[in-house]
Amino acid sequence: MIDFSSKIFLNLEGVNVMMRKFLSSLLMAALVVAFVFPQGANAQVDEEVPVDEDTVKVLSAIENMPDKIIFAGQEERQQWIEDYTGLNIQTAPSETPTYSIQASWSQVATCAGAAGTAAVVSLTPAKVFKVKAALKAAGGAKKFVTKFASAYKTFKNVEGKPFTTAVNQAVARAAKEAGPDARVALASLFGLSTVAGACGWIFE
Structure with a gap:
């Protein structure tokens, strides 16, 4: 008799591993952006104005x-x-x-x-x-x-x-x-x- 419950469990474990890897990669990307762009993506940069x-x-x-x-x-x-x-x-x-x-x-x-x-x-x-x-x-x-x-x-x-x-x-x-x-x-x-x-x- 095929044990479907064990296969489902293994599949879920595989999904969890993939999810953790994805979240880890996402967190790493966020940290890189934070270091490269410390002011944040929505920060407004003042326009440079020629001075009189x-x-x-x-x-x-x-x-x-x-x-x-x-x-x-x-x-x-x-x-x-x-x-x-x-x-x-x-x-x-x-x-x-x-x-x-x-x-x-x-x-x-x-x-x-x-x-x-x-x-x-x-x-x-x-x-x-x-x-x-x-x-x-x-x-x-x-x-x-x-x-x-x-x-x-x-x-x-x-x-x-x-x-x-x-x-x-x-x-x-x-x-x-x-x-x-x-x-x-x-x-x-x-x-x-x-x-x-x-x-x-x-x-x-």
């Missing part, structure tokens, strides 16, 4: 502005930025923030002009001081604005975050080494409508 060098100049001027200049007054801050960058910042409240290169008659609304005007007129000395601290903590103006622009485009254009949320999260990513108050001040600078409107290379 004039904006970097103005932010560098803020980053390196002496504390006594920050707290001295608007005229002193404006003079420092102009001397440091070679850009002539226009700060009339009723006008669109502009700058002109010294030795040139042309004036154009730019991100650099908006950022410079904000540092002179729109932000309090205490906030300018915190922006300076945040830029230094982030590794410098160019490093910060490069990371910020890329992160903003990810949060706003890819993930669909509202403007303010995208700005705050981009600042948090680009200046994660800075203190919370310094990050808030930096976010308030880039959250200004004049800055957002003029800095198309970041916000469009």
Whole structure:
């Protein structure tokens, strides 16, 4: 008489061995992917954005502005930025923030002009001081604005975050080494409508 139960048992054992081998191979493949792609398959890589060098100049001027200049007054801050960058910042409240290169008659609304005007007129000395601290903590103006622009485009254009949320999260990513108050001040600078409107290379 044929013992069918033993054959069924052997077949089931064979299936179990094959299943264990399959699961083992699957686990090994998952570990390889984890090591090769440590951020994970769904991680979003920030888009690389060409940096506007004039904006970097103005932010560098803020980053390196002496504390006594920050707290001295608007005229002193404006003079420092102009001397440091070679850009002539226009700060009339009723006008669109502009700058002109010294030795040139042309004036154009730019991100650099908006950022410079904000540092002179729109932000309090205490906030300018915190922006300076945040830029230094982030590794410098160019490093910060490069990371910020890329992160903003990810949060706003890819993930669909509202403007303010995208700005705050981009600042948090680009200046994660800075203190919370310094990050808030930096976010308030880039959250200004004049800055957002003029800095198309970041916000469009």
